[in-house]
Amino acid sequence: MKLTLKIWRQKNAADQGGFVTYVADHVSKDMSFLEMLDVLNDQLTEKGEDPVHFDHDCREGICGMCSLYINGKPHGPQQTTTCQLHMRSFSDGETITIEPWRAKAFPVVKDLVVNRSAFDRIIQAGGYVSVNTGGVPDANEIPISKTVADLAMDAAQCIGCGACVAACKNASAMLFTSAKVSQLALLPQGQVERKTRAEKMVAQMDAEGFGACTNTGACEAECPKGISITNIARMNREYFSAVVSSDNM
DSSP: OOEEEEEEEOSSTTSOOEEEEEEEOSOOTTSBHHHHHHHHHHHHHHTTOOOOOOOOSOOSSSSOOOOOEETTEETSSSSSOGGGOBGGGSOTTOEEEEEOOOOTTSOEEETTEEOOHHHHHHHHHHOSOOSOOOSOOOGGGSOOOHHHHHHHHHHHTOOOOOHHHHHSTTOBOHHHHHHHHHHHHTSGGGSTTHHHHHHHHHHHHHHTTOBOOOSSOHHHHHOTTOOOTHHHHHHHHHHHHHHHHHHTO
Protein backbone atom coordinates (compact mmCIF):
# COMPACT_ATOMS: atom_id res chain seq x y z
CA MET A 1 0.00 0.00 0.00
CA LYS A 2 1.05 3.56 -0.69
CA LEU A 3 -0.47 6.20 1.55
CA THR A 4 -0.37 9.96 1.93
CA LEU A 5 -0.13 11.00 5.57
CA LYS A 6 -1.12 14.48 6.71
CA ILE A 7 0.28 14.63 10.25
CA TRP A 8 -0.02 17.43 12.77
CA ARG A 9 3.46 18.63 13.81
CA GLN A 10 3.88 20.97 16.76
CA LYS A 11 7.21 21.62 18.50
CA ASN A 12 5.74 22.45 21.90
CA ALA A 13 2.67 23.87 23.63
CA ALA A 14 3.57 27.42 22.63
CA ASP A 15 4.08 26.58 18.94
CA GLN A 16 1.23 27.22 16.51
CA GLY A 17 1.74 23.90 14.74
CA GLY A 18 0.49 22.71 11.38
CA PHE A 19 0.07 19.74 9.06
CA VAL A 20 3.05 18.19 7.31
CA THR A 21 2.54 15.74 4.45
CA TYR A 22 4.48 12.47 4.21
CA VAL A 23 4.30 9.55 1.78
CA ALA A 24 4.35 6.05 3.27
CA ASP A 25 5.15 3.35 0.71
CA HIS A 26 5.20 -0.44 0.96
CA VAL A 27 2.81 -0.44 3.91
CA SER A 28 1.53 -3.91 4.77
CA LYS A 29 -2.18 -4.36 5.41
CA ASP A 30 -1.20 -6.53 8.39
CA MET A 31 0.59 -3.68 10.16
CA SER A 32 -1.06 -1.96 13.07
CA PHE A 33 -1.47 1.80 12.73
CA LEU A 34 1.30 2.41 15.26
CA GLU A 35 3.63 0.02 13.43
CA MET A 36 3.05 2.07 10.28
CA LEU A 37 4.06 5.20 12.21
CA ASP A 38 7.12 3.35 13.53
CA VAL A 39 8.21 2.65 9.96
CA LEU A 40 7.69 6.30 9.03
CA ASN A 41 9.73 7.40 12.05
CA ASP A 42 12.57 5.04 11.09
CA GLN A 43 12.66 6.68 7.68
CA LEU A 44 12.63 10.18 9.18
CA THR A 45 15.41 9.26 11.61
CA GLU A 46 17.55 7.91 8.78
CA LYS A 47 17.13 11.25 7.01
CA GLY A 48 18.16 13.13 10.15
CA GLU A 49 14.67 14.54 10.63
CA ASP A 50 12.72 14.74 13.89
CA PRO A 51 10.42 11.69 14.23
CA VAL A 52 6.69 12.12 14.84
CA HIS A 53 5.97 12.04 18.56
CA PHE A 54 2.93 10.03 19.67
CA ASP A 55 1.82 8.27 22.86
CA HIS A 56 1.85 4.49 23.22
CA ASP A 57 2.55 1.88 25.86
CA CYS A 58 1.05 -1.62 26.02
CA ARG A 59 -0.07 -1.81 22.38
CA GLU A 60 -2.63 -4.39 23.48
CA GLY A 61 -5.73 -2.21 23.72
CA ILE A 62 -5.49 -2.02 27.51
CA CYS A 63 -3.81 1.21 28.63
CA GLY A 64 -5.48 3.83 26.41
CA MET A 65 -2.27 5.74 25.73
CA CYS A 66 -2.49 5.57 21.92
CA SER A 67 -4.71 8.61 21.52
CA LEU A 68 -4.82 9.69 17.87
CA TYR A 69 -7.53 11.51 15.92
CA ILE A 70 -7.60 9.76 12.56
CA ASN A 71 -9.63 11.01 9.61
CA GLY A 72 -11.93 12.95 11.91
CA LYS A 73 -12.58 10.14 14.39
CA PRO A 74 -10.95 9.25 17.73
CA HIS A 75 -8.81 6.12 17.21
CA GLY A 76 -9.85 5.96 13.55
CA PRO A 77 -12.61 4.18 11.61
CA GLN A 78 -13.01 1.22 13.99
CA GLN A 79 -14.41 1.37 17.54
CA THR A 80 -11.14 0.27 19.07
CA THR A 81 -7.87 1.69 20.35
CA THR A 82 -5.38 3.00 17.79
CA CYS A 83 -2.89 0.23 18.57
CA GLN A 84 -5.52 -2.36 17.62
CA LEU A 85 -6.38 -0.56 14.37
CA HIS A 86 -4.79 -2.26 11.37
CA MET A 87 -3.90 -0.85 7.98
CA ARG A 88 -6.36 -3.18 6.24
CA SER A 89 -8.99 -0.67 7.40
CA PHE A 90 -7.58 1.73 4.78
CA SER A 91 -7.28 1.60 0.99
CA ASP A 92 -4.22 1.84 -1.22
CA GLY A 93 -3.64 5.43 -2.28
CA GLU A 94 -5.76 6.87 0.55
CA THR A 95 -4.92 10.12 2.31
CA ILE A 96 -4.97 9.80 6.12
CA THR A 97 -5.17 12.83 8.37
CA ILE A 98 -3.69 12.35 11.85
CA GLU A 99 -4.19 14.84 14.67
CA PRO A 100 -3.91 14.99 18.47
CA TRP A 101 -6.96 15.16 20.75
CA ARG A 102 -8.49 18.63 20.46
CA ALA A 103 -9.57 19.90 23.89
CA LYS A 104 -8.68 22.86 26.10
CA ALA A 105 -8.11 20.47 29.01
CA PHE A 106 -5.74 18.33 26.89
CA PRO A 107 -2.96 20.77 25.87
CA VAL A 108 -0.60 19.56 23.15
CA VAL A 109 2.87 18.65 24.46
CA LYS A 110 4.46 17.88 21.09
CA ASP A 111 3.09 16.71 17.74
CA LEU A 112 0.40 14.12 18.56
CA VAL A 113 1.10 13.94 22.30
CA VAL A 114 -1.32 15.68 24.66
CA ASN A 115 -1.23 16.15 28.42
CA ARG A 116 -4.13 14.16 29.91
CA SER A 117 -3.22 14.73 33.55
CA ALA A 118 -6.62 16.42 33.95
CA PHE A 119 -8.07 12.90 34.14
CA ASP A 120 -5.63 12.05 36.92
CA ARG A 121 -6.73 15.05 38.93
CA ILE A 122 -10.39 14.05 38.57
CA ILE A 123 -9.53 10.63 39.99
CA GLN A 124 -7.49 12.23 42.78
CA ALA A 125 -10.51 14.35 43.70
CA GLY A 126 -12.55 11.32 44.73
CA GLY A 127 -12.22 8.28 42.49
CA TYR A 128 -11.11 5.93 45.25
CA VAL A 129 -12.18 4.37 48.56
CA SER A 130 -10.26 5.93 51.45
CA VAL A 131 -12.31 4.77 54.45
CA ASN A 132 -11.53 1.61 56.38
CA THR A 133 -13.75 -1.09 54.93
CA GLY A 134 -12.28 -3.81 57.11
CA GLY A 135 -10.28 -6.88 56.16
CA VAL A 136 -10.56 -8.72 52.89
CA PRO A 137 -13.51 -11.15 53.16
CA ASP A 138 -14.13 -14.13 50.93
CA ALA A 139 -15.61 -13.05 47.63
CA ASN A 140 -18.84 -14.95 48.18
CA GLU A 141 -19.47 -13.23 51.51
CA ILE A 142 -20.15 -9.82 49.95
CA PRO A 143 -23.86 -9.64 48.97
CA ILE A 144 -23.68 -8.13 45.48
CA SER A 145 -26.18 -9.20 42.85
CA LYS A 146 -24.88 -10.25 39.46
CA THR A 147 -26.71 -7.34 37.83
CA VAL A 148 -24.97 -4.78 40.04
CA ALA A 149 -21.61 -6.53 39.72
CA ASP A 150 -21.91 -6.54 35.93
CA LEU A 151 -22.78 -2.83 35.85
CA ALA A 152 -19.82 -2.00 38.08
CA MET A 153 -17.47 -4.08 35.95
CA ASP A 154 -18.79 -2.48 32.76
CA ALA A 155 -18.02 0.97 34.18
CA ALA A 156 -14.61 -0.17 35.45
CA GLN A 157 -13.58 -1.06 31.90
CA CYS A 158 -12.92 2.62 31.14
CA ILE A 159 -9.22 2.99 30.28
CA GLY A 160 -9.13 6.78 30.41
CA CYS A 161 -7.99 7.19 26.80
CA GLY A 162 -9.95 10.41 26.31
CA ALA A 163 -11.75 9.37 23.13
CA CYS A 164 -15.01 10.55 24.69
CA VAL A 165 -13.56 14.05 25.11
CA ALA A 166 -12.20 14.07 21.56
CA ALA A 167 -15.53 12.91 20.12
CA CYS A 168 -17.67 15.45 21.97
CA LYS A 169 -18.23 18.83 20.29
CA ASN A 170 -18.06 20.39 23.78
CA ALA A 171 -14.99 18.35 24.80
CA SER A 172 -16.97 16.93 27.70
CA ALA A 173 -15.44 14.44 30.15
CA MET A 174 -18.82 13.30 31.45
CA LEU A 175 -18.49 9.71 30.19
CA PHE A 176 -15.06 9.23 31.78
CA THR A 177 -16.05 10.84 35.08
CA SER A 178 -19.38 9.04 35.26
CA ALA A 179 -17.72 5.68 34.66
CA LYS A 180 -15.39 6.28 37.60
CA VAL A 181 -18.22 7.53 39.82
CA SER A 182 -20.51 4.63 38.86
CA GLN A 183 -17.86 1.99 39.37
CA LEU A 184 -17.64 2.80 43.09
CA ALA A 185 -21.19 4.05 43.70
CA LEU A 186 -22.58 0.64 42.75
CA LEU A 187 -20.42 -1.35 45.18
CA PRO A 188 -20.78 -1.67 48.98
CA GLN A 189 -17.20 -0.44 49.55
CA GLY A 190 -17.99 2.85 47.87
CA GLN A 191 -21.14 3.75 49.79
CA VAL A 192 -19.55 5.67 52.68
CA GLU A 193 -18.01 8.35 50.42
CA ARG A 194 -20.70 8.13 47.76
CA LYS A 195 -22.03 11.69 48.05
CA THR A 196 -18.77 13.55 48.58
CA ARG A 197 -17.19 11.57 45.74
CA ALA A 198 -19.74 12.73 43.17
CA GLU A 199 -19.52 16.36 44.27
CA LYS A 200 -15.73 16.49 44.32
CA MET A 201 -15.18 14.70 41.01
CA VAL A 202 -17.75 16.80 39.15
CA ALA A 203 -16.29 19.98 40.64
CA GLN A 204 -12.79 18.97 39.53
CA MET A 205 -14.05 18.05 36.06
CA ASP A 206 -15.54 21.53 35.69
CA ALA A 207 -12.40 23.17 37.09
CA GLU A 208 -10.28 21.44 34.43
CA GLY A 209 -12.21 23.21 31.66
CA PHE A 210 -14.12 20.30 30.16
CA GLY A 211 -17.41 21.21 28.50
CA ALA A 212 -20.96 20.16 29.33
CA CYS A 213 -22.56 16.97 28.03
CA THR A 214 -24.16 17.42 24.59
CA ASN A 215 -26.46 14.37 24.89
CA THR A 216 -25.59 13.38 21.31
CA GLY A 217 -24.03 10.05 22.34
CA ALA A 218 -20.86 10.59 20.30
CA CYS A 219 -18.78 9.61 23.35
CA GLU A 220 -20.42 6.19 23.65
CA ALA A 221 -20.19 5.62 19.89
CA GLU A 222 -16.43 6.21 19.86
CA CYS A 223 -15.49 4.64 23.22
CA PRO A 224 -13.20 1.65 22.54
CA LYS A 225 -14.58 -0.11 25.62
CA GLY A 226 -18.24 0.62 24.91
CA ILE A 227 -18.89 2.55 28.13
CA SER A 228 -22.62 3.33 28.23
CA ILE A 229 -24.01 6.85 28.59
CA THR A 230 -26.37 5.44 31.20
CA ASN A 231 -23.44 6.05 33.53
CA ILE A 232 -23.84 9.79 32.89
CA ALA A 233 -27.47 9.59 34.04
CA ARG A 234 -26.33 7.70 37.14
CA MET A 235 -23.67 10.30 37.92
CA ASN A 236 -26.21 13.10 37.54
CA ARG A 237 -28.48 11.35 40.06
CA GLU A 238 -25.53 10.85 42.43
CA TYR A 239 -24.52 14.49 42.11
CA PHE A 240 -27.97 16.04 42.56
CA SER A 241 -28.69 13.73 45.49
CA ALA A 242 -25.45 14.87 47.14
CA VAL A 243 -26.20 18.55 46.51
CA VAL A 244 -29.75 18.30 47.87
CA SER A 245 -28.50 16.45 50.95
CA SER A 246 -25.86 19.14 51.56
CA ASP A 247 -28.42 21.93 51.21
CA ASN A 248 -30.69 20.30 53.78
CA MET A 249 -27.99 19.86 56.38
